[in-house]
Amino acid sequence: MxxxxxxxxxxxxxFAEAFDPKDNAxxxxxxxxxxxxxxxxxxxLGGFGIDAxxxxxxxxxxxxxxxxxxxxxxxxxxxxxxxAGEASxxxxxxxxxxxxxxxxxxxxxxxxxVFAPYFAYVEHGTLLRVFSAPRSSPQAYMFHNAGLFHLNGxxxxxxxxxxxxxxxxxxxxxxxxxxxxxxxxxxPFEFVCYLAVxxxxxxxxxxxxxxxxxxxxxxxxxxHAYNYLWPKSFxxxxxxxxxxMFIPLGLFFSVGSLCFLYHEKIPCSSWAxxxxxxx
Numbered sequence: 328m329x330x331x332x333x334x335x336x337x338x339x340x341x342f343a344e345a346f347d348p349k350d351n352a353x354x355x356x357x358x359x360x361x362x363x364x365x366x367x368x369x370x371x372l373g374g375f376g377i378d379a380x381x382x383x384x385x386x387x388x389x390x391x392x393x394x395x396x397x398x399x400x401x402x403x404x405x406x407x408x409x410x411a412g413e414a415s416x417x418x419x420x421x422x423x424x425x426x427x428x429x430x431x432x433x434x435x436x437x438x439x440x441v442f443a444p445y446f447a448y449v450e451h452g453t454l455l456r457v458f459s460a461p462r463s464s465p466q467a468y469m470f471h472n473a474g475l476f477h478l479n480g481x482x483x484x485x486x487x488x489x490x491x492x493x494x495x496x497x498x499x500x501x502x503x504x505x506x507x508x509x510x511x512x513x514x515p516f517e518f519v520c521y522l523a524v525x526x527x528x529x530x531x532x533x534x535x536x537x538x539x540x541x542x543x544x545x546x547x548x549x550x551h552a553y554n555y556l557w558p559k560s561f562x563x564x565x566x567x568x569x570x571x572m573f574i575p576l577g578l579f580f581s582v583g584s585l586c587f588l589y590h591e592k593i594p595c596s597s598w599a600x601x602x603x604x605x606x
Contacts, residue, residue, distance in 0.1 A: 342594070353401060363391065374502025396576070399513075399576050404584065416525050420522075517576075543581055
């Protein structure tokens with residue numbers, strides 16, 4: 328693909344021409360976003376009040392949530408790109424499974440078998456209490472959360488059984504109590520986005536009907552604006568917390584998907600960057 332020429336005679340470089348899959352700064356950007364998430368969480372988990380953005384927006388946004396949103400934009404771009412390059416939807420899903428579940432299961436095992444016993448010994452001087460808890464023992468925590476959609480008591484569809492967020496009531500005296508690696512809460516939503524991309528690829532939307540993704544973006548943006556402007560009315564219409572949480576994350580993911588689907592038309596310019604920040 329050759330650079331396009333604008334009406335002013337200047338050569339305009341598009342995103343497709345500027346992006347190098349093998350030589351880019353996405354790894355560094357992920358590191359910066361992860362640091363921002365840790366920084367934002369430190370206020371809540373440490374009992375230090377709220378971060379500057381949360382104070383400025385009166386609780387509507389935090390630095391961590393903005394960073395999570397950017398993670399979903401990156402994910403939307405890369406996952407849609409992966410789906411477009413795969414000849415088989417099953418192969419795409421297998422790669423997505425390998426991307427999430429092995430590391431996720433390892434994380435659950437470390438939380439349940441290393442950190443939980445350590446916290447139990449520090450708090451109670453014994454390991455008996457933590458392993459004998461009827462419904463919130465480490466083994467129950469690992470087993471019930473292994474399927475991802477029971478993660479930390481979160482029910483995406485609002486019909487699943489709620490599982491306790493803690494392990495045997497540990498960390499009850501923390502400023503933000505009971506949380507055992509609560510930052511994993513985004514994984515179910517990300518995997519739902521993966522499944523959505525797989526469905527779009529299966530029906531040929533990604534390659535032949537990308538305007539359908541534009542329609543999805545408009546729907547998600549409208550729902551997000553509805554929730555932002557009239558939160559009480561929105562909560563009556565959508566009582567499921569999982570749906571309320573998914574809408575902004577799905578919106579960010581769709582932005583990333585559109586960036587890939589139209590990357591040959593998106594100009595690399597300061598104005599395009601400012602527009603993305605505004606969105």
